[in-house]
Amino acid sequence: MKKSVAVESGKPVRPVKAEWQLRLYVAGQTAKSAAALRNLQRLCETHLAGRYEIEVIDLLVNPRLAAGDQILAVPTLVRRLPPPIKRIIGNLADTDRVLVGLDIKSGELPAA
Amino acid sequence: MTAKRDPGPASIAKAATGIEGLDEITGGGLPRGRPTLIVGGPGCGKTMLAAEFIVQGAVRHGEPGVFMMFEENAEELAANVRSLGFDLDKLVRQKKVALDYVRIERSEIEETGEYDLDGLFIRLAHAIETVNARRVVLDTVEALFSGLSDHAVLRAELRRLFRWLKDRGMTAVITGERGANSLSRYGLEEYVADCVIMLDHRVNEQISTRRLRVVKYRGSAHGTNEYPFLIGTNGLSVLPITSLRLDHPAPAERVATGIPGLDRMLAGKGIYRDSSMLVSGSPGTGKSSVGASVANAACARGERVMLFAYEESAAQLARNMRSIGIDLERWVKMGRLHIHASRPTLQGLEQHLVFMYQAVRDFEPRVVVVDPISNLSLDRDDSGLKPTLMRLIDFLKQSHVTAVFTSLIGDTGAALAESQIGVSSLMDTWLLLSNLEANGERTRALQVIKSRGMPHSNQVREFVFTDQGIELIDVFAAEGKVLTGRLRLGAQGVPVADRGALAAVAAPAKRKARR
Numbered sequence: 001m002k003k004s005v006a007v008e009s010g011k012p013v014r015p016v017k018a019e020w021q022l023r024l025y026v027a028g029q030t031a032k033s034a035a036a037l038r039n040l041q042r043l044c045e046t047h048l049a050g051r052y053e054i055e056v057i058d059l060l061v062n063p064r065l066a067a068g069d070q071i072l073a074v075p076t077l078v079r080r081l082p083p084p085i086k087r088i089i090g091n092l093a094d095t096d097r098v099l100v101g102l103d104i105k106s107g108e109l110p111a112a
Numbered sequence: 113m114t115a116k117r118d119p120g121p122a123s124i125a126k127a128a129t130g131i132e133g134l135d136e137i138t139g140g141g142l143p144r145g146r147p148t149l150i151v152g153g154p155g156c157g158k159t160m161l162a163a164e165f166i167v168q169g170a171v172r173h174g175e176p177g178v179f180m181m182f183e184e185n186a187e188e189l190a191a192n193v194r195s196l197g198f199d200l201d202k203l204v205r206q207k208k209v210a211l212d213y214v215r216i217e218r219s220e221i222e223e224t225g226e227y228d229l230d231g232l233f234i235r236l237a238h239a240i241e242t243v244n245a246r247r248v249v250l251d252t253v254e255a256l257f258s259g260l261s262d263h264a265v266l267r268a269e270l271r272r273l274f275r276w277l278k279d280r281g282m283t284a285v286i287t288g289e290r291g292a293n294s295l296s297r298y299g300l301e302e303y304v305a306d307c308v309i310m311l312d313h314r315v316n317e318q319i320s321t322r323r324l325r326v327v328k329y330r331g332s333a334h335g336t337n338e339y340p341f342l343i344g345t346n347g348l349s350v351l352p353i354t355s356l357r358l359d360h361p362a363p364a365e366r367v368a369t370g371i372p373g374l375d376r377m378l379a380g381k382g383i384y385r386d387s388s389m390l391v392s393g394s395p396g397t398g399k400s401s402v403g404a405s406v407a408n409a410a411c412a413r414g415e416r417v418m419l420f421a422y423e424e425s426a427a428q429l430a431r432n433m434r435s436i437g438i439d440l441e442r443w444v445k446m447g448r449l450h451i452h453a454s455r456p457t458l459q460g461l462e463q464h465l466v467f468m469y470q471a472v473r474d475f476e477p478r479v480v481v482v483d484p485i486s487n488l489s490l491d492r493d494d495s496g497l498k499p500t501l502m503r504l505i506d507f508l509k510q511s512h513v514t515a516v517f518t519s520l521i522g523d524t525g526a527a528l529a530e531s532q533i534g535v536s537s538l539m540d541t542w543l544l545l546s547n548l549e550a551n552g553e554r555t556r557a558l559q560v561i562k563s564r565g566m567p568h569s570n571q572v573r574e575f576v577f578t579d580q581g582i583e584l585i586d587v588f589a590a591e592g593k594v595l596t597g598r599l600r601l602g603a604q605g606v607p608v609a610d611r612g613a614l615a616a617v618a619a620p621a622k623r624k625a626r627r
Contacts, residue, residue: 027230036225059231063238070215071231073260086220093225101222 020044020052021081025066027059027074032091036075039092047104079103124331127175127247127283130168131161133350137326137335142307147274147284149304151296152311157322157343158287160196161311162249163189164347165285167198169247170208175283177247178210178239182255185213196347210239216259223261229269233276240280248277252287257298267303274303295327306330312338324350342466351466351503360386360509362565367479367514370409371402373584374543377560377569383541384565385478386512388505390536392519393545397556398575398582399518400424402543403481404433404440405582406516411443415478418471419451422484426451437580450475465500469507480508484518485535498535505538540564545575548596555597558584574600 024040026033037056044052059066059074069078072089079086079102088101099105126140135141142148142165152158159181166177181189189211190200203209212235240248253270260266277284286304288296295301301308308327315321323338341350366381369389375382383389391402400423407417419440421429429451430440443449452471472480485501501517508515519535536542541563548555556575560568573584574596588600595603 025231027234032226032228039225059234063234066231066235066238067212071235072214072216072229072256073227073232074230075227076231086222088222088224090223090225090227097222097224101224 017081018051018053019082020048020079021055022052023055023057023069023078023080025057025059025069025071025074025076025078033075035091035093036077039095039098040077043092043095043098047099077101126332127169128173129165130172131164131348131350133339133341134161134324134348137324137339137350138307138329139332139334142283142285143329143332144283145278145281146306147277147282147286147304148307148309149286149288149296149300150309150311151288151290151301153290153313156311156313157341157348158311159184159189159192159251160343161348162251162285162287163193163200164196164198166209166247166249167193167196167200167203168347169283170203171198175246176208176210176243177249178212178236178243178245179249179251180212180214180236180239181249181251182214182216183252185215186211195345196343197345198347207243210243210245212236212239214255216255218259218261221259227262227265229256229266229273232269233273236273240282246281246283248282248284250284250286252289254288254296254298254300270300271303301328311341340466342470344466344470346470349466349470351469360506362386363512367413368409369402370405370407370412371582371584373573373582374402374558374560377571377573377584378541378563379567381566383514383563385514386509387540387564388508388515388517388538389541389543390517390519390539391543391545392521392536393543394521394547397545397547398577399520399545400429400483401433401436401438401577401582402545403483403516403518404429404438406514407449407479407481408433408438408440408443408581410479410514411446411448415448416475417443417449417479417481418475418477419449419481420468420483421451421453422455422482424453426453429453435579436577436582450477465504468504472508472511472513476511477513479514479516481516482518484520486518486520498538501535502538536561550596551599553597553599557596 022040022044024037026036040054044054057065059071065071075089075091077088077092077098086101086103088098092098096105125144126138126142127144128135128141150158150161163179166179169175169177179189184192193200200209200211204211214232214235236248239245256266256270257263274284274286286300288298288300290310291297291299295308295310305328307329310325310327312323312325313321314323322341322343324341325338326334326336339350341348363385365385366383367385368375368382369378389406391399393399403419407419410417419429424432426444430444433440440449440451444451450471468482505515517535517539542561544559544561546557548557557572558575559572560570571587572594573586574588576583576585585600588595588603
């Protein structure tokens with residue numbers, strides 16, 4: 001039951017809106033962006049299986065969206081739904097911080 | 113001043129900022145195709161300078177620009193720029209300027225591993241393409257430091273960004289907050305090494321003055337002083353004056369001072385056009401009247417005159433001068449005379465100068481009267497007065513303006529002349545007015561201390577107000593003594609009761625002088 005879709009053009013493929021709308025902004029096919037997408041997909045499958053949708057936006061293809069969506073660093077993950085909008089930058093390697101950033105997990109991390 | 117004059121044939125290409133004075137200091141503008149760093153504390157005019165650089169580029173130099181802001185949003189910037197008389201929105205519609213507001217809110221950003229600032233590069237590249245930009249402003253890129261925690265990445269990316277701008281041939285202005293130990297708080301000067309300009313906003317004796325200094329300009333000569341600047345209604349103006357050379361022309365034409373007796377003392381022809389005259393004297397010796405006479409005579413010749421009054425309001429001055437037969441109001445109504453009356457403490461010394469500079473540029477007078485210069489500085493020992501005056505005099509000479517400065521001095525013999533030494537050397541003609549007190553009567557006297565390039569009388573003249581202006585009466589010597597006032601009249605056989613009668617005798621003297 002995989003719902004993640006990678007869309008190059010920035011237009012979502014399916015009209016049905018999932019509960020979690022995530023957008024990943026990248027600039028070309030770099031190692032960092034590939035890592036970010038991989039990390040994101042793994043994390044979503046673990047925690048949000050069946051409830052999410054990922055849209056990948058390549059800013060090299062759609063440079064206008066960089067200013068429109070206030071993107072500065074890449075990769076940037078934006079949680080568009082549920083509100084409020086959240087931004088997470090980096091290759092999403094630090095899973096705990098991503099979970100906190102997305103409000104999937106509360107701010108207090110378990111003691112190591 | 114040790115600035116090298118000749119930039120040489122290998123001088124680097126420059127992009128004019130269009131900012132009054134700044135292009136003169138830098139010998140043509142900022143380094144073309146390279147970044148320039150502008151540092152300064154909060155509120156010292158960095159954004160304004162950067163904005164004018166973009167607007168002037170788009171409007172006057174055919175170079176579209178991108179203004180990327182990190183602190184203000186586009187509306188705020190447009191409002192600020194509008195206060196300088198530029199319509200930013202219109203330039204954006206005409207695709208001459210592109211604005212991009214980069215909003216960074218640390219609390220909204222979670223950092224989770226490696227990243228770079230390609231998003232910023234893409235935005236910038238997109239904006240540059242949109243308007244085909246030649247100029248870029250980043251105001252102020254240091255905001256990134258508070259927005260992103262990984263400063264190592266940030267520094268590497270900034271280095272890459274400045275390199276990237278250079279590779280694209282962008283003439284860029286990067287602003288930065290002034291730092292405590294380095295020029296900018298985050299040491300941006302390490303990356304932007306071609307040109308660094310520092311802005312400063314100081315308050316001295318409760319009067320604030322903005323100053324600008326070119327700290328560094330690789331590959332180019334530049335003025336090294338601190339220059340005052342003003343953010344006025346027409347944008348920024350920097351006062352570069354203190355000309356490096358004395359190369360203003362020296363016309364041989366002479367102009368009358370409006371005081372026939374004084375003209376007679378100056379070889380019968382008055383002062384040189386475009387020269388400067390200092391009128392110093394203790395209180396009540398008639399300095400303002402001399403200034404007004406010169407103004408009146410110039411207006412009568414059909415010339416435009418600008419009078420800066422720092423002691424009296426325009427109406428007060430006009431009323432007082434009417435009492436000695438000088439009708440200034442008439443010239444004001446005709447538009448020949450502009451009187452700018454203000455309290456000297458309204459602005460700093462240099463800001464006065466900038467203001468005068470602008471006013472003179474706008475009105476283009478042939479004669480300027482400053483009454484008095486001594487009031488421009490609260491502090492008697494103000495070391496700023498002389499360079500400021502030098503700048504003013506240079507500027508006026510280059511603008512072909514004949515200038516009269518009055519100066520208030522104390523009433524004590526030798527100290528009196530000494531107190532003017534600072535400025536008198538800048539002047540071509542120096543008149544000294546004094547009070548003579550003898551035999552229970554005070555009379556006024558005038559002498560020409562110097563007048564460059566012309567023979568002039570060395571005698572002291574008695575200085576009398578009449579209802580037809582100022583009269584100078586030749587020395588009256590009797591029994592080996594110079595007599596003035598009633599003593600003179602008595603010796604001349606005129607019975608007098610009061611001082612008003614002095615004029616009655618002066619008047620025929622005038623008629624005779626006019627033939």
